[in-house]
Amino acid sequence: MYSAFEIRRALANPVRISLECNRLFYRRGYRRAYNTSGVDVFAEDWDSLILLDACRYDLFERHSRLPGDLEARESRGSGTAEFLRGNVAGRDLLDTVYVTANPQLYRYREELDATFHDVIHVWMEDGWDEEYGTVLPETTTRYALEAAERYPNKRLFVHYLQPHYPFVGSETTFDKGHVQDPEQGQDVFWLRLTDGRLDVPRETVWDAYADNLELVLPYAESLMDAFEGRTVVTSDHGNLFDERAFPIPMRVWGHPKGIHVENLIKVPWLVHETGRRKEIVAEDPVSEGRTVGEDVMEDRLEALGYV
Template sequence: MSLLHRLPQGLDRARKYYSNEDAVTATKRVTYDVQAEAVRLLFDHFQEDYGTPIYERDWDVLIILDACRADLMNEVADDYPFLEKYETYNSIGSNSAEWLKKNFVDEYADEMKKTAMVSGNPHTDVYLDEDDFAVLDEVWRYAWEKEDELFRANYITDRAISVMREHQPERMIVHYMQPHHPFIPYFEGFETELHGKWLNQWRDVRIGLASKSEKWRQYRDNLHYVLEYVDLLLHSIDSDSVVISSDHGEAIGEWGIYGHYDVPLQVLREVPWIETVAEDNGEYVPEFTPEHTDSEGARHDVEDQLEKLGYL
């Protein structure tokens, strides 16, 4: 997205800052946004793009944990047997939109046709077309009945298990929204105007509203939360080639950046790449059985979902 296209979004964010927060905090947020844009322009001019498309790697089931830093995964890897083969690789995207836009292109049309995509990420609305996939299940559209259930991992898990058992696709991508904020173990609901407790939590560290150690602990606990569902998934489907990875990382002060802009910082591009296997023991029966799995049964507007994740 060009600077010309980003400018209206920046002005809209600034308006929300000053409408919903005190002048000092709002000014700090605007100052940060200007600094982040300067870094983005710097990298646009002097840093060549890099990263490997997912279809150039080997996997049959790809589990994406949104916004998972490589060092965060390394911190918890010893706690889970299925994370033993811990490695990293460079993603082709620095945020979800860029990851989707660059991975799912005409060059890989044949592979996409063999792929079932089960996703909790609202960016699929813009960048993916259901006709390009064996199955495109946009769980974010319909799964969460109550606001305090938004982005919960059990819905993604149940739909992934059902899709695999019913359709048996050659390949499947399961896109969880954790450990991206909101940090579910601490989540109490979104504030009315969103610019408070749950929006841009890493930027709250930058302007002094939260400590880095506190947010890192919550970030790690959010990863623990989703890994319990990954464990359930691995015991409820069959595959000899499963990879656990991420679409992008998370910046926590590197180059003055907090969060994930479309800037090719190494901390945003380096993500886990963990190979494991899955075996269905037949014990788990998905509890979530939606009436609709397409846009006709949608409960949620894409812009509303993206705003709750801090993108708008």
Template sequence: MRYLTSHQRIFISERATKDMNWQLKRFIEVMSEEGLLTGLRKSYQYVKLDVFKMNRALRYEVPDMFYRPLFERKYGTGIDVLDRDWDNLIVLDAYRYDYFKRHSRFEGELFRELTKGNWSLEWVLGNFRGRDLTDTVCVSGNVFYERLEPDTLFLLKSLGRDPQEITQTALRMNEKYPNKRLIVHYMTPHTPHRGQIAKDLAGPDEEFADIFQLYLNGDISKEKMRQSYVENVNIAESYVESLLEELEGKTVLTSDHGENLGEVQFGLPRVNHGHETVECRFVPWLQLPSGERKEIKKEESKGFDYSDDGVMRERLEALGYM
């Protein structure tokens, strides 16, 4: 794929296929091999007209794919979290910088940093693939760490999205492996929202409403959608607060990517993530006050303790990736 960057290929192979029909996928395949103009010229004979309808892939993902080089020329490609100094890295999924600055209860030295991707898989692979993290235990509600090689980390505890389970497991791992760095990846405030607003708006067959879909349907206001997001931010931080009470060493709070909450780009309303926007790509990097540092040691990897395929599929579907 000479004409596409590695980030663009991830869009095609991991994300865009969710919504693209086979005709559009064929068009993308030809374009990636031979360029846009050649792809258009060669594809017309087997790409039906419905490829060019303003479906989700053409309206959002393809424009984002081609806008990324311009975005990164202006802002850069993102920080490498392994080049930064920390003993504990707490990741709150889809927590954008401006909302963190405005709503977070935590105090420390706050920086606005560019992340390596606009969704979780890009961030995980961009920071950790091919690296030696045998000095690190990762406790995660995000399934995409399972895309790493099994010997990348000293240990991966891959869980569901329940923040209480993530917190309790992280505390056990912290006590069991005091000489290891610790990554704790919470899935909140990532959708689906689990606050009172989402519960009150749920339909008869739902426990929680799909807040973003309600907004896109015109059933709730932008302000109500944003209130639901803040509600989930507060839920996430309440669990982090209890975790921080037990951690030693230097702790950093950050996110893998941000979130769009109704901003307009290229004349299109943006919700969720996966877009090349400042709201998706800029995240908080909060260095908390630290005391005595950990004595970090590398050891032979214990591999993954992860969910089975059925549980993984359920988690991906719940997050909107399948």
């Protein structure tokens, strides 16, 4: 079940062991692949769905001025891969076009085995910003508007990376790049905050996170203005900021997969309607889509802290 490297890494950092024990609790010893009590987003009624990656409910409630009716929903995951596993795995989604800045669908494409009408991987070479190590919201917006024009009779699923780090435009350095440890491999800064190797005030991290949400909100609103029908704004998961995880009591930063405490799975669900509803039609996939080398994918994943 665990590789030799994973065992060595856990022994070198007991925090990983505690996280894994909590994960085993919520996943019932890995009998559950995701949070089964979370909302099935594709069973919900919408024409367009805008996803803000790693946006917890209270942050959105405090900062969003987007039009519509807001409520809280429970996500099927505390990480993007788990969210996708709970919502798209093995599904026929031929009525949907997925415009995504996040590489996780591509990374797990064989395991997830989801069939969309089309998938537009914005994060591939022409959509990736090398300076910031992410996909900027204006780029995702451009691809989403092009997809809406090209596919007027499809549900449109638009996946922004923000407010997920890196914190674009912020002067913070802790979220830029990652530490390579000979025993533990790459350590994303969330883990170093959790185990105490990195000491940054909570307010500093929270403010950078909030600024990243403020960055993306105007672009989300521009899509809401452009899209007709029923548009939902939501997130795949939340984020912890030195908050308690259970059943082993420990303070955690970030969004470790499989740990289903409130601020990791409580997400916004904002519904806005304007104009006429779409006439949605399911059709065969348009193509197999673009591919990239494994090295390109790994570089993108590393920049976002996924490896």
